[in-house]
Amino acid sequence: MSVLGERVAAGLKFPTGFVWGASTAAFQIEGSTTVDGRTDSSWDAFCRRPGAIAGGDTGDPAADHYRRYREDVALMRELGLGTYRFSLAWSRVRPDGGKVNPPGLDFYDRLVDELLANGIRPWATLYHFDLPQALEADGGWANRDTAYHFAGFAEAAAERLGDRIPLWSTLNEPWCSAFLGYGSGVHAPGRQDPEAAVAAAHHLLLAHGLGMAELRRHAPAAESGITLNLYPVQGPDPEAVRKIDGLMNRLFMDPVLLGRYPEDVLADLAPFGFGELVRDGDLGLISTPIDMLGVNYYRGYEVTREPVPGSEPAGPEWIGAGEVRFIPDPDAPRTDSGWQVEPGKLTDTLVSVHRDYPHIPLYVTENGAAYPDVTDADGQIADKDRIAFLDAHLRAAHAALARGVDLRGYFYWSLLDNFEWAEGYAKRFGLVHVDYETQRRTLKQSADFYAKVIAANALPGL
Template sequence: MSRVTFPAGFVWGAATAAFQIEGSTTVDGRSDSIWDAFCRVDGAVRNGDTGDPGADHYNLMADDVALMKSMGLQAYRFSVAWPRVRPDGGAVNPLGLSFYDRLVDTLLDKGITPWLTLYHWDLPQKLEDMGGWANRDTAYRFAEYTNTVTECLADRVVHWTTLNEPWCSAFLGYAGGIHAPGRTDPEAATAAVHHLMLAHGLGMRAIRENVPRAVAGVTLNLFPVAPVDPADESDVDAARAIDGLQNRVFLDPVFDGSYPADVLPGLAELVQPGDMELISAPVDFLGVNYYRDYVVSGHGEPRLPSEWVGAEHVTFPPRDLPLTDSGWEVNSDGLTTLLVDLADRGVPLYVTENGAAYPGIEDDDRVTFLDGHIRAIGAAIDRGVDVRGYFCWSLLDNFEWAEGYAKRFGLVHVDFATQQRTLKRSAHWYARVIADNGFGE
């Protein structure tokens, strides 16, 4: 393979999410999140797994940061658990907040830059009982929570992300019922889209007020979408619908100040004066989570109503591509396409999640996956795209949402019975990429 060298200052990191790794879900004042409640629903999560013990990061944090240092990670993207910091969405919990205070200090002591995500899907269950993201008031509760975290960590944390993948929160959680809170209500999902984006805007305002030197943005899971047959009107319509629901309904309000008119018509009725000005306030970067691309058709067996609200006619014909352990098609070229398509949004891009589920510690498939996708980023940079960093998903094997502990995304193997950590082959490989700032011959 040819040599690929990344620009000076390119950021190499790894990412996690609080509910997936922390465990300790009932200690130090933490209240239930929607995921704690969802895990108690029979059949909602594979094998009846829960977020406790997770990878016990709450107790093993210092050891995990030492592992990051041993791998040469320059940055660590993590999320704060809202139910720890403001249990039930209410008063501030100093014990919960102190964990993130210690985490940030430990990272900085090891020379690792903290990248903080405020919301990675763990809404306090009490707020869900009041309507959750279908309730406009939840966005204002998020602003209160953001104020709490920023006031505590403004002196040490520069890089802030409001939301992670609002598509999953809105559509998997409120339409498809696949993720917490497990609802199957398209109208609630539409409302959740707007209220999540409003939370982003309110969160950005709080960050700007409390962290003068903040580098702040939002992270979206984005997928390049193409029709099976570009000359077939039904396929083109299908691609437009999926691109609208997956990408444009979140990109357009942030960068253009409006929702696309061709998807979720009910969104327009939810917008109140001043909302779009908040949502479209300038961001300093866009976080891009990429796992696969989509090629879609308007023909074939109709889909049952699910997370694709208004696009139930779309089909996803399989292609002759390798599959991850999750059954996802692998196409690293799609990442180049996506980054090139995003270049005209006018802000720096960071690949804030990219990875795959594969079994084993000698995980050659993961090495191949990461090699192809990191080279795809290099190809985008060669085409003039301003990509400034890469965060591998994930640092640790973890609770993989509805799949429980069955799928392993980590660079580090976790024995969930003993909590022993073992660097996988991919971790050693990634450490060399970081040290070389790219690939040798």
Template sequence: MPRSLPQDFLFGAATAAYQIEGAAFEDGRTSSIWDAFARIPGAVLGGDTGDVACDHYHRYREDVGVMRGLGLQAYRFSTSWSRVRPDGGAPNPAGLDFYRRLVDELLENGIVPWLTLYHWDMPQALEERGGWTSRDTVDRFVEYALTVHDALGDRVRDWTTLNEPWCSSFLSYTAGVHAPGRYSVEDGLLAAHHLLLAHGRTVQELRSRDADLSLGITLNLTVADAADPDDPADRDAARRIDGQFNRWFLDPVFRGEYPADIVRDIAAVDADAVAHWQAAIRPGDLDTIRTPLDALGVNYYHGELLSGHPQGDGTEGTPHDGVQERRAASPFPADGGVHWVERGLPRTGMDWEVQPEGLTRLLTRVASDYADGVPIYVTENGAAYDDVVVDGRVHDVERSAFVRDHVAAVADAIEQGADVRGYFAWSLLDNYEWSWGYGKRFGIVRVDYDTQERTVKDSGLEYARIIAARAV
């Protein structure tokens, strides 16, 4: 029997600037940390760069036409800091004009623009001055955010400060897997704090300009389960991952504090790093970080089953970055003794387990424990698979089921009382998938990278059916 979604529920799709725009050095845009990182030998599989990507910079009208054909109500995109304020310097009129044209095209087609200010593409010039480990970057980010608002604030209501600060701090500054590719517990801690401080400062500044804006942050969150809930070591493993992945960001944003148990865990591994991080937290910082939100974005791909014991057969699952075999350091500074457990669930092309019910539990937990009175949006959810083109079509049965099952999981969360207002499929287009280059395809629309031809996959058609019916 069909499961209905509320009439005001928002269906959309999401992308990120560096992953789709291309035009890497056109019209005044200069190098971002991803332009630099992608050129480090071995940093990205295949040596791929985002120089061309999906050429969305030149094809945005075509892409908005695809969105309209799918019936999308909203489009979540990010602006490129390196395009708007190249090298972190003065505003770039040509870059701002691109986003003006994009927003105008969306509005003319009845699609809500949902803007993310930071999806990981800091100007490389700022990284060379310390990047997110420098408090000065907070000021530079606020300048950038206000520049974007100057250009688009009269037409864009929904603003997200940061996408997945866990990735742009620990995965980027501690694990070295993402740009800028640093390997430091201290740098990861400093980056996380300065990212959150930039978020809070930006919310305050934008709200002071226009109280009618809807302002939020997007966090990538997980469900951390103990393999044996009666085993203290397994419970502790789940606590550590929940703390470092979820609570490290939820607690300061909603409660104005970092989780004390995780601070102790990290201090046991690197006391100097924690001491330097604590010294960087100034009076008033946490009050700024906990500035009230109008919306919370939740990105979910899968959960974790965790044990405090090595697995006897040597088989374990992988953490969220999906490239455990290439990591030189863990993104979790205090994950000693944590082991990921296989549970026989279907897996995506990223080798991530497919766990829709985890999304239901995550949304209800976040709604009850943190986001009381704050609407929640699933701002990313999707799957990579090895698509095959047959007679010009992509019959991606697994991705179609993934979308169906996860929209149903959102409906379950709403029925259980979670105030979930929307769902954005990741991703609208096949694109540059960070450390994987062009080797992983998440799109509900296929992109032929040689010809730039767009082809709606069966999963896109299924999503369009769900949107039209407002039921799954």
């Protein structure tokens, strides 16, 4: 461990019992995509499309976690993580969306037991973007039947693991699955079909409700919920803010927590048949009470409909959001992904959920940044930008606590450098550096900093 983090003392204390963790996703770290009965996911197929992934990268070997999970759990223990959030690969558990595959479930059995043996609580996410390709061939999330296939997957996972996993998320970021996968086509399955994107959004939420029923049945003592990527949307133009906030946030928050879709968003999506998708009983399932909400936060959105030099559309052209533009801040620091670093908007996001919706415990289930790794003269990876990012966002989380938000925990994204979707291996988000040639793991100085924060349950004084 380096001297970084030695200054961590009782500067800003977090509540007793505050959960400290890190998150990953199966396709991004596991590798071993053809072993023990696993079949293709939509991401395996997408990676084979020319030009789909930077550098022509694929999900194998990724970080080789399938074979190196014990080593990775040992790193978690060294960091002092209290909880580890990971996802289950549907194509391992029920290959092609069909029968249960015991060897695939055996892997998660081993992982969960290893975590528990090291004093780390498992948090399982059932779905993090990797739909079995056989189900995608039948229409994927645009097909209502996929939601019922998901219920079967949830049943198999919870029946086998529900006695040992105390925290579950049904879905991770359904906005991405629907609109990046079926609308813009930059994520798997790479479709550009407005009607399919809108249908996918509803069917994903229906799958959440059906999955909650299986979790209640087979893991009744667990805390279960959903994880959404939320964005504070601000700007000088109320109509621009309304449209993007509706598409990004309220389309998913309102049915889950209020039992209804927002009327203005229904009107925006009516030309794409959204109203015809919602059947009697659907919203009752979708609004099944949840125990907690996971909030993934990376950046905010400031938008306008006025021409802005050098700006990009803030939403898909096909819903009229292409007329809305981001307002860039030329002075804001940016990550290696080009995203503005806006820690204060994490506070805004958490406070708005606390203010605008019925009370629900919140967790920051993802927050992180990609930066190039630089090795210093001592052989250490001195990722000072990531330390600054982490420090600033933890202060923002603490500020939300000070304003009365029921925030229960924070999870950094990601534990390991990994396959970063369409960016392939070009972007590094990890606390742990992965040499993809040798699979050697190296703790970065940000890992040292985070470990010291966890041990103190506090941020350093300024």
